[in-house]
Amino acid sequence: MSRAQDARAKAAVPSTKPDGERVIRRRPKNRRAQIASESAAAFGTLGYHGVSMEDIAARLGISSAALYRHYPSKYALFREELLRLSAAAVTAATPPVAAAASAAGDRLATVIEAIVADTIANRPTAALARWEARYLKADDRRIFDERFTTAITAVRMLIGELRPESPRREQTVRAVAIFSVVSSIGDHHAHLPAKALAVVLREAAWSVVRTDLTAAEGIPEEPPVFDVPQAFKHQVVLNKAVELFHERGYPNVSVEDIAAAADLSAASAVYRYYRSKDALLAAAFRRVADRMAAAIAPAVELSESAEEALARLIDLYVAGSFAERELTFVYYAEFGNVSSYERTVLRNIQRLVVAEWAELLVDARPELSPAQARVLVHAGFGLVVGLGRLFGNDQRMCSRAQVVGLMETTLFGRRAAR
Template identity: 60%
Template sequence: MAGKIIGRRARPRGTKGKTTSNQADDAPSEAPARKVRRRPKNRRAQIAAESAAAFGAHGYHGVSMDDIARRLDISSTALYRHFPSKYSLFREELLRLSGLALTATELPPEAEDWSPRARLDHVLDAIISLTIANRPTVALVRWERRYLEPADFDELNAQFTAAIAALRTLISEVRPELDRRDLAIRAVSIFAVVSSIGDHHATVPAKTLSALLTATSWTLIDADLSRPGSTPKAGKQRHQPFKHDLLLRKAVELFHERGYPNVSVEDIATAADLSAASAVYRYYRSKSDLLVAAFRRAADRVSGAIAPAIAAADTPDEALATLIGLYVVGSFEERALTFVYYAEFSHVDHADQVTLRHLQQLIIAEWAKLVVAARPELSMGEARILVHAAFSLVVDLGRAFTDDGICPPDKVIQLLETILLG
């Protein structure tokens, strides 16, 4: 008997298989339908876009796969189904940006009937539009491409080299009298000026920004850079005690070469010929303290020149010309420091970031005031964007042309004067 009722639900006696009203009342109500989360058809693109935004905000080393998964409200397992690693996401974004840069220099078939200036204007518009649309991440290519693996690094550089070559050819059609070197300098300068908007948060309306970048690009193309220039001598540096200065210089060189996250205190000690890492702590409290000291040195070099330049000048143009000369010479003398100042800011401790950012803003504001005084048709917002562009240009030219015989400081000074003074 027991075997016959296994698997059957027992009924109370006297029901004869019928359901009583009490039973009906006590029966559980129908469970709510389970909400099914459908996987978006464009999940891979969504992941790529969200990870790019994260890299743009925090840098490659400041983001983990778990961070990206949380931003998307998905599990890490779901994330790994689409991308095998954080590096693959990083690689995809950088190569996407270099591909866009190359695409921007392509002309439509009907461009054969256009004038040289119309063809160049079309490409400038494409470069500027794509850069504005991708402003949150364009800085990744400039400062973090060194974290790409060699084959990917070569692919990215090949695409940007091809884009610069295409732009150089278009400029040569407008300025056929320029030599190959001068054409290359102007092409690199245009990409540097346009992409500089990724380094800061200064804003003006999109149409105003586009018009400003277009006008500045054409100013660089049309400028006469043949006049002989003078290069001012940099002011004497206030050196710290020998070991402080040596440690800081070696640390900056390593940060520039490998990236801050990939340098240890032991590496710095070895580079400075110290017996052990513990010896570094006699001069600096931590690796982060070394980075902050580097930032302060770079900022002090620029801020310290402002008041004397203004006091010695008769006009805003003269003061600005003096500051431009000192900035270019100082940046070329300490190229690694200038690069680190831009590339490693996200690795500074938050409290120090606040202080350093405030100092940066003061420097930009003082330069922008001089720009507006010299060019009253510009707003302060536009002037700030041009100052950022000028600072950024020095870094990019210093990296692109390591031989000063190709792009000497006096040529860079003239380019900055062209950007800021018009």
């Protein structure tokens, strides 16, 4: 008898309770769906490299052998979830056939509502599509990217019907902005009841559609880029590490790789500046967190209103994102790879920053609750990161001034008064 046959026989063998009553144990009919759901939750929390088949089996209370009967590898589970998410995005972005005769605004409203509902339903794994898709194999990544391109194109075409006066480039930027704002809920744990959350996200998405970006058409000068002097070798090492983490993913970069990129003689030379690869990642994240925290007090002191202070902070956040695009991406994509202690410290700083921004936003928009304001602040951050992830620093496709305008609109529901 094979191992699989033996397992099936055991699953059907009746056991006996102390009182003599027989109980027949059978494998659940939906076991495969349970496995897919539990693995998706694990990937959403820990990322692809942070999960093993043993972890998933333990979550389900089954043996690894039982898990392998349904899925041949961890990658198979990962692939299934990401391709499911990409297919769901296409479905959400496609107006129903029954709405074909409806006005463009009504069809766009239906699509925005579907995108919001789908993202809320998949919130535990929404971040996977943003940060972990680079670990898909080439053919799977092509399918994944094509599906999201299809979804973005569908939304872009609806925006074009509603706003035919806007250039196609601008329509694309708005479509990407909608997905970025809505999917930002996968990057944080700010809580609102599902219905209230849907309202906030829908309104933010519509603000992105309606806002006037003509005032942001000018292409600002690129911020100057300075080479880091070799005397500041610790900074060179940090910068090269961030570049590699961005390009390959933190788990796929070794200390030897970092040493070679920084022109160090050996991997041991890295340890003169940082005690570990983990310490390098934490130092990079501290730079982002400290920069954002340090900007708040001066912005408030220099401003006459909460709205003006937030507008200053938006300018600084967008400028910092453009200046350190790779670091901004790595901060979101690799947060789970720092030590638990550093993660706690960084999360505390992040909470304080978001709380300060949210407090200013409530002052500027008293109709918002603190919880709604926090969701919008995170949506603004997600917008900037999402646009940068797709367009980089391409000022002709999406200028820094336009990103500022879209972030203002996400937070205020309109452009900031300047």
